[in-house]
Amino acid sequence: QKEVEQDPGPLSVPEGAIVSLNCTYSNSAFQYFMWYRQYSRKGPELLMYTYSSGNKEDGRFTAQVDKSSKYISLFIRDSQPSDSATYLCAMSAQNTGNQFYFGTGTSLTVIP
Amino acid sequence: SQTIHQWPATLVQPVGSPLSLECTVEGTSNPNLYWYRQAAGRGLQLLFYSVGIGQISSEVPQNLSASRPQDRQFILSSKKLLLSDSGFYLCAWSVRLAGGPETGELFFGEGSRLTVL
Secondary structure (H helix, E strand, O other), rough: OEEEOOOOOOEEEOOOOOOOEEEEEOOOOOOOOEEEEEEOOOOOEEEEEEOEEEEEEEOEEEEEEEOOOOOEEEEEOOOOOHHHHEEEEEEOHHHHOOEEEOOEEEEEEEEE | OOOOEOOOOOOEOOOOOEEEEEEEEEEOOEEEEEEEEEEOEEEEEEEEEEEEEEEEOOOOOOEEEEEEEOEEEEEEEEEEOOHHOOOOEEEEEEEOOOOOOOOOEEEEEEOOOEEOO
């Protein structure tokens, strides 16, 4: 079983839709959770960073962490064509040393 | 603010030639530094990480090596490239929390696309 599972998509939505991206994980020790946006041929850009459980909101983006279910989500409201990218989840824990664990990414296309 | 620079952005090299990819971080001290390789549909593979000057940990035995000659400089090298070394290489840095192992946010450079012919 992989440490982190992420549906690769692709996901295609109309402009203005609410997008839900998800990852599940197996290591209950994970406590730092991140979402990255990666445009084609570019490095991943950190979008959201969350410690432990709960929600975090930043503009049109909301990150949710449910540690009891080992499930994290990223919601994008009022999606825009510029949101078209691959979204990666990542996580780490104090006892994983210098390791970060990544999902394989979900490809999102927002259609104008 | 902190920034990370990685170069070259694109590189085409013949099999058997050497490689040097460089990465520097600005605006922070004593970062943890990482080299990842990203393959399509396969996610990010950690190649090397470093917690300080001259301290390199290798995660995957391969044709590559890494060095950290200065606090904020990280170099990925190869003496002789293989076809299988082609890929998208990413340098990254994170803050090391005082008194403990590294945790927290991880920031990436723009990447270097290597094609070995």
